[in-house]
Amino acid sequence: xxxxxTVLKAAAALALxxxxxxIGRKRLREFGLRIGLLSPGxxxxxxxxxxxxxxxxxxxDPAKKARTGVTAILPRGTFGSAPCAAxxxxxxxxxxxxxxxxIRRTGLVDxxxxxxxxxxxxxxxxxALSAIFTTRGSDIPPNPVVAECWDSLGDIRARHLTAxxxxxxxxxxxxxPVAEGGVGGGAGMTSxxxxxxxxxxxxxxxKDHGGYTVGVLVNANHGTRExxxxxxxxxxxxxRGYPAxxxxxxxxxxxxxxxxxxxxxxxxxRLALRMAMGLARTGATANTSSGDLMLAFSTAKFGTVPLAxxxxxPLYQAVVDAxxxxxxxxxxxxxxxxxxxxxPCPGLPLDRVVAMLKSRGAIR
Numbered sequence: 233x234x235x236x237x238t239v240l241k242a243a244a245a246l247a248l249x250x251x252x253x254x255i256g257r258k259r260l261r262e263f264g265l266r267i268g269l270l271s272p273g274x275x276x277x278x279x280x281x282x283x284x285x286x287x288x289x290x291x292x293d294p295a296k297k298a299r300t301g302v303t304a305i306l307p308r309g310t311f312g313s314a315p316c317a318a319x320x321x322x323x324x325x326x327x328x329x330x331x332x333x334x335i336r337r338t339g340l341v342d343x344x345x346x347x348x349x350x351x352x353x354x355x356x357x358x359x360a361l362s363a364i365f366t367t368r369g370s371d372i373p374p375n376p377v378v379a380e381c382w383d384s385l386g387d388i389r390a391r392h393l394t395a396x397x398x399x400x401x402x403x404x405x406x407x408x409p410v411a412e413g414g415v416g417g418g419a420g421m422t423s424x425x426x427x428x429x430x431x432x433x434x435x436x437x438x439k440d441h442g443g444y445t446v447g448v449l450v451n452a453n454h455g456t457r458e459x460x461x462x463x464x465x466x467x468x469x470x471x472r473g474y475p476a477x478x479x480x481x482x483x484x485x486x487x488x489x490x491x492x493x494x495x496x497x498x499x500x501x502r503l504a505l506r507m508a509m510g511l512a513r514t515g516a517t518a519n520t521s522s523g524d525l526m527l528a529f530s531t532a533k534f535g536t537v538p539l540a541x542x543x544x545x546p547l548y549q550a551v552v553d554a555x556x557x558x559x560x561x562x563x564x565x566x567x568x569x570x571x572x573x574x575x576p577c578p579g580l581p582l583d584r585v586v587a588m589l590k591s592r593g594a595i596r
Contacts, residue, residue: 257413257565257579263586264595265463267560268553270546273434276557277410278305278447280434281490283531285309286449287405288416288430289397297572299386300393302356303416303430304401305345305449305488307529311367315342317538318529319501323508327484327523330357331375339497341529343376344402347417347430347451347486349383352393359398379486379525381453383420385427385571410449413565413579417451423485423562424468424515425457425477426580427569431562435550437493441543444493446550448507452562454483454522459515462560463594467585468515474584478575484523485511485559489551494532494539504528506548510555 261267261276273280290301307316318341320332330353335341343364346356360376368374386392401416410432414421418429434447457477460468487507495503504526511524518524528551563580570576589595 257567258582259561259564260462261557265589267463267557268435268549270435270437270550270553273436273445273447275409276434277432278434278449278488278490279407279410281445281447281492281531283308284447284490285405285407286410287401287403288411289401290415290419291392291397292419293392296392297387297390298392299420299569299572300349300352300383301416301419302346302348302352302393302398302401303418303451304405306402306405307341307345307490307531309405309407311364314534315340316529316531317495317497317500318527319497319499319504321501321504321526323524323526324518324522326521327380327525328353329377329379329486329525329527331377334375341377343374345377345379345488345527346398347379348393349388349417349420350380351388351391353378353380355391355393355395356398359395362395363399363402377527381421381451381484381486381523383453385420385422385569385577387572412561414567414569418562421451421453422478422577423452423559424455424460426563427566427577428452428562429566431558431560431565433554433557433561435554437546437550441546442493444491444547446489446491446547446554448487448489448551448554448558450555450558450562451486452559454485455516459517461513461515462585463589465589465592465594467588470588471581471584474581475576475578478571478577483519483521487511487526487555489528490531491528491547492531493547494536495530496538499538499541499544500528500530502544503547503551506551507555510552511559513556514559
């Protein structure tokens with residue numbers, strides 16, 4: 233099985249930087265932190281859900297003040313496969329996720345799910361359309377799903393993302409480990425006053441409850457420093473002066489959940505809503521200017537009879553746990569960067585955070 237280090241080494245061969253170099257950074261789980269009640273899958277990533285693939289393209293060029301990218305999630309790993317049941321939800325709606333009306337009308341998603349910066353929506357949507365038409369050769373109008381956050385660490389107005397980058401992300405989508413932090417659609421994002429971006433996690437439901445897998449991937453660009461909470465510890469309040477927090481005008485997060493449990497569109501909307509609870513555990517309050525957007529889909533064979541509602545509770549636990557850890561992973565893998573305006577954005581100081589969590593008994 234490919235390791236995270238293997239993925240990052242392979243990414244270094246790409247024409248564009250894949251990341252700021254998070255080798256040496258670790259997820260907090262690797263320091264002993266355990267989040268929630270359930271255990272993660274082998275990769276602790278959305279790709280633990282069989283068939284789901286993720287690809288990313290990162291555009292970082294300090295000379296051009298470029299720091300952006302795109303992350304592509306393919307629910308069944310290919311363009312021409314059967315649709316997935318899907319549901320969407322909104323916690324605070326100051327953001328955009330295209331294709332949501334179609335999902336709510338049909339209860340299905342059969343297109344790539346793209347996460348990127350606000351100014352890149354049109355570029356990503358157009359590139360996805362081209363890829364879908366080329367692959368399917370169909371006249372049925374698709375509705376690509378493109379979700380955005382305001383990636384303020386780069387020069388947003390320059391719109392450095394191109395259709396080629398979007399196609400690169402979709403074509404490179406694969407199972408296996410998923411790079412996190414300032415990569416793909418998370419390249420220009422900040423979260424809780426630190427470098428944020430892409431984070432992912434998964435949870436396994438016990439065999440007694442079906443043995444299903446739930447995976448989550450987030451693009452975190454939300455929260456203020458003082459809000460950050462890890463395993464109940466008010467970490468952000470104690471790091472308030474490390475160093476001064478960047479001024480910011482908005483904050484958002486996009487959350488995507490996948491499961492192999494056979495669920496209806498209605499049930500998946502309810503599953504999507506529970507991601508807000510995992511987000512809240514990390515301290516977020518969905519402020520007035522935030523766009524907190526959620527989407528959940530099932531890879532179960534299309535047409536399979538959905539579970540009874542009474543069997544959903546373990547899946548709710550799984551998605552809450554996985555969302556919380558996804559947000560923390562986005563922070564733990566974020567590195568120190570300098571924004572397009574010359575203002576530094578620090579990565580989460582793992583040494584101080586781990587010491588703090590140990591002193592409070594959160595890491596034993």
